[in-house]
Amino acid sequence: MTAVDVWSADLDLPPAIDPGRLPASERDRAAGLRPPSVRARWLAARLALRRALSHHLGEAPERIELRLGHDGKPALADPAATLRFNLSHSGALALIAVAERREVGIDVEERQGGRDFLRLAEVGLDAPAAAEVREAPPERRAATFYAAWVRREAVGKCLGTGLVPPPPEAPPVSVHGLEVSSEHAAALAVAGTARPIVRRRSLPTA
Numbered sequence: 001m002t003a004v005d006v007w008s009a010d011l012d013l014p015p016a017i018d019p020g021r022l023p024a025s026e027r028d029r030a031a032g033l034r035p036p037s038v039r040a041r042w043l044a045a046r047l048a049l050r051r052a053l054s055h056h057l058g059e060a061p062e063r064i065e066l067r068l069g070h071d072g073k074p075a076l077a078d079p080a081a082t083l084r085f086n087l088s089h090s091g092a093l094a095l096i097a098v099a100e101r102r103e104v105g106i107d108v109e110e111r112q113g114g115r116d117f118l119r120l121a122e123v124g125l126d127a128p129a130a131a132e133v134r135e136a137p138p139e140r141r142a143a144t145f146y147a148a149w150v151r152r153e154a155v156g157k158c159l160g161t162g163l164v165p166p167p168p169e170a171p172p173v174s175v176h177g178l179e180v181s182s183e184h185a186a187a188l189a190v191a192g193t194a195r196p197i198v199r200r201r202s203l204p205t206a
Contacts (some may be wrong), residue, residue, distance in 0.1 A: 001195075001196065002101075002194065002196040002197070003099070003196060003198075003199055004188065004196045004197070004199070005201055006106065006188060006201065007203055008093065008095055009202070010205075011040075011048070015043070015044055017047050017050075017061055022047065022050075026046050030042050041089065047061065049074075049087045049094075050064050051203050052085070052096040053076075053085060056098055057083065064076070065077035072160070073086070083099075085097060085099070086106045087106070088106050088186075089108065090108050090109050090184065091183065093108055093180065094108075095178070103160075103190075104158055105158030105173075106157065107151075107153035107157060107186065107187055108178075108186040110183055110184055118141070121134065121145050124149065125149065126152070129148040129152070132144055143185070147177060150186055150187040151177070154187040154189035155175060157189070158191060159173060173192070174195055175187055176189075176196075
């Protein structure tokens with residue numbers, strides 16, 4: 001049975017690694033982000049990803065070489081590498097999924113009130129999921145929307161299709177909701193139909 005490690009990191013804690021040790025390409029990308037709080041959290045998320053991968057690879061975080069695939073999904077630069085991973089962050093929380101030989105996708109969203117969830121569901125979700133939001137009691141509508149949204153995002157990230165609905169011939173994916181905090185919704189998608197063992201881990205603060 002496949003095991004998936006799901007790492008969590010608080011992006012507002014002082015970084016355990018100097019962001020200056022990130023590759024120039026990542027530092028250049030961060031430089032264009034505004035405001036500074038968004039930039040700091042983006043850098044912290046990239047450092048968290050490298051620290052999680054370091055645990056699995058036994059390499060120093062700054063020495064891990066990454067690339068973007070044709071679908072924009074990050075991967076290890078070595079084409080022979082068998083480790084698969086995905087990163088998502090929202091607010092101060094980052095989640096990183098790591099598995100051997102099975103594609104993974106993960107999504108986390110910070111819940112926000114005061115939004116038109118019926119309209120968002122009609123525009124952003126498929127018909128069955130939008131119907132679930134529409135039929136949910138008003139007090140459950142936001143939670144129902146976010147649960148459906150993170151599931152859709154996780155599947156798209158696992159398959160590399162983004163927000164475009166997967167084609168009918170897409171390989172099967174199993175999707176699992178994650179309880180991470182009262183302020184966030186999260187889901188994990190794993191290629192294949194077998195339910196994985198999900199191991200929850202937290203990155204140390206130093």
